[in-house]
Amino acid sequence: MKIRCGFEWHVQINSGKLFCRCNPVMHEEPTCDIEVTRLLHPSFGEGGKIDKSASFEGEAMKKTIYKVFSDSDCLVDLDEEPPHEPDKSALETAFIMAGALDTVLFKDLVFMRKIIVDGSNTSGFQRTAIIGLNGKFTVGKKEIGIASISLEEDSARREREERNSVIYKLDRLGIPLVEIATDIIETDENGAKEIALAFGKFTRLFDVRRGIGTIRQDVNLSIEGGSRVELKGFQNIREMDKAIINEARRQLALIELQKDKRHLLENLENVSAINVAEKLKNSNSNLIRNALSKGKEIIGLRLRGFEGVLGTELIPDKRFGTEISDYLKIKDSSGIVHSDELPAYGITKEEKEWLFAAFGCVNGDAFLFSICESGQADKVKNDIITRIKELLTAVPAEVRVVEENNTNSFLRPLGGKDRMYVETDLPVINVEKRILDRASDYAGFNVDSLVEKYGITEEFLDLLIGAKKLALAIKLRSKFDVSPKTLITVLVDDFRYVKRKFGLELADEELEAVAIMISKGKIAKDASRFIFEKIALGQGKNSDEVIKRFGLQKKDKKTLEDEIKRLVSSGKFTRYDTLVTNLRDKFGFSFDASEAYEIASKLLKNG
Secondary structure: OOEEEEEEEEEEEOOOOOOOOOOOOOOOOOOOOEEEEEOOOOOOOOOOOOOHHHHHHHHOOOEEEEEEOOOOOOOOOOOOOOOOOOOHHHHHHHHHHHHHOOOEEOOEEOOEEEEOOOOOOOOOEEEEEEEEEEEEEEEOOEEEEEEEEEEEEOOOEEEEEOOOEEEEEOOOOOOEEEEEEEOOEEEOHHHHHHHHHHHHHHHOOOOEOOOOOOEEEEEEEEOOOOOOEEEEOOOOHHHHHHHHHHHHHHHHHHHHHHHHHHHHHHHHOOOOEEEOOHHHOOOOOHHHHHHHHOOOEEEEEEEOOOOOOOOOEEEOOEEHHHHHHHHHHHHOOOOOEEHHHOOEOOEOHHHHHHHHHHOOOOOOOEEEEEEEOOOOHHHHHHHHHHHHHHHHHOOOOEEEEEOOOOOEEEEEEOOOHHHEEEOOOOOOEEOOHHHHHHHHHOOOOOHHHHHHHHOOOHHHHHHHHHOOOHHHHHHHHHHHOOOHHHHHHHHHHHHHHHHHHHOOOOOHHHHHHHHHHHHOOOEOOOHHHHHHHHHHOOOOOOHHHHHHHOOOEOOOHHHHHHHHHHHHHHOOOOOHHHHHHHHHHHHOOOOOHHHHHHHHHHHHHHO
């Protein structure tokens, strides 16, 4: 299906937190060091208006409880201390990524505050600064425009929600994020997935965090006649096409329903709410009994002419009534039950018929009821009518969360410019020339360029990324022409072997020194693991000491050839493995087995 879409990628940078010097440590245990409770309110944006999204979030008026951990959080995270200057390594990584995407880089950063009062930020806002504009990203033969790249702080982790409160963990709050937003793309669901997968590979080329939740992809999409909807929370990027097609079909179904049922809007004026709690007190429905036992109200509405509308399926598992219910769950912590789905929830056919009559319904009508907190009847009624009007007027422009079955549900209205105002705790940040120059050096850097420019194939790329040695590999390829095979041997195989066997994480300086000596022919490539083992065992402070102590300078070809001739003539060489064994006894790791095999093969062939 043809769609118009734009991506927003949020990628966590592998550094300390952005505005303090804490290291992010994720905590899975339920206990924490302290808890802090806040009540957040929406504030005015720079234009003097309150943003629709912020206003919606603020209406919930729930307490926010923050779990604080002493090894990952500080007063900056709690908004009890002004932010420090941005982390330099985070700044550099963000600019390198912006440079690789060929954006126009900003030399001065002005941080803004984006109002967010759902509790995910202790301050009620998120700090964000644009670092680049007007870039590009290539997928196959298609060039994707990059509208902007920003550096911002990640939000707190939502743990759970209770009746009047939301609980967050502060450990993630403040981790640096690069937010990359594309231009509008005309494509289909398969093309969108291809772009998402390609960008996922691209992000791995940089010093970013790995694992679940470290990269989050949002998709803004619409179809002809629809509206912009932002989809968040993709569980599996490889099923993005299914989530996109479901949203496109949902919008299409709403558009078709609006054509047929828009005239029902006039029936939504002066709708009254009827309290039916008393009349349902003898119901055997657990839903009803539990609500009444908690002192909740049950209000119902007659909807003239709505028979069959609430039960209209938009996509599998999602109906028109579901759209209303999902909205109320967020807005009022309630939902709806409607006549098109009854009998259900323990409510019998007889009770349905009684309710139909109690609401004054006639043929062609429908009814719904909602279980709400005491004193909230008028608000819930108004929210229901508002939502139905939105759905029958146009496809609502909003933020929706993708669920495990690749459908989605309402989260909040789309935010706008009124969410933003200037940060007052941070000065304008002058970006160092060194960082700007390094970012410029990365122009055009991507997966394809690694093959073309450095000869690092995707197979090698995955191994180097897994070992977190890609940057070192690029340096060794570009400056010292170290072969890709040597890079994998030294930076991946040997590095992991020593770490696993001895618990030693070799320094990049040692890996670099050995790889360069191999490429220059000063030592044999077979010597690298032996050298690292001796360092791990304390038999040499560094590679130079080990090489000298064990005589590992590479033997010249003539010396090796003479020794092989001697072994052949003496009859000690009966198989290739015995050849290497005898050579190792004399020369140790100062030669390569592959080179010895080659020399022996030629001697036997010519002999």
